[in-house]
Amino acid sequence: MDRRTFGIISASIVILALTFASIFNWFQGLGGTGAHAEVYDELFTLYWGLGTVIGMGVYIYFLWLLTTEPDGSGDDMRIGQRPEERGDNRVAWGITIVIALFLLVLSDVTFDSIDFFEKHEEHTTDDSFTVEITGYQYYWDYQYPNGISYTSASGEPLRVPVDVPVVFEVTSGDVFHSYALPEHRIKVDAIPGRVNTGWIQAEETGTYPVRCFELCGDEHTIMIGVLEVMEKDDFDMWYSGGVA
């Protein structure tokens, strides 16, 4: 086996293994929860699926070019020399139209998702409320509408009721931070002097990690917190001053 064949076979095995690992991983589930995860993961799957199909197509074409014998007509080509034959126009048009269609579908789905993420007022209900979240080096300050206020440094979780859309107004008291709930697929930048808005609608009770997604200093990696999604009754009891 010459070096070229060995290279082609090794690269093929690596690329196929990575592709199958990625497909396998996708079937294991993406680990999201809540209303945003459905929208986001659908979008991810669309981009990932198209990327995989196009990537495999390009790779198979590349392999075919590498492994088929040239017909001899192009053997004396020099670098910089323009080929006389410019290929088939119909193929070029076909590829252009397919790419244009892909881009149209992707833009449409992407803008719909952005609307969903940004226009919380279209999803909030009478039960909804807004939590003001301020980032500091290296904790989060939470302020509820009824005056309840505490920080993540105390170890207390951010509490929200299940199935209720909750709005976050996020800002920072010092440097740039970013308030992120990875499982709920939201990340709101915390910028001093500016309020950014996000929202979630949790669909399962439980606790989930809160992370800072903006490198904000030497303790950035430990700027973590907890989100606790509670049953509505438990939340109401806690919120009205009882103990849940």
Ligand SMILES: [Cu+2]
């Ligand atoms: Cu931070």
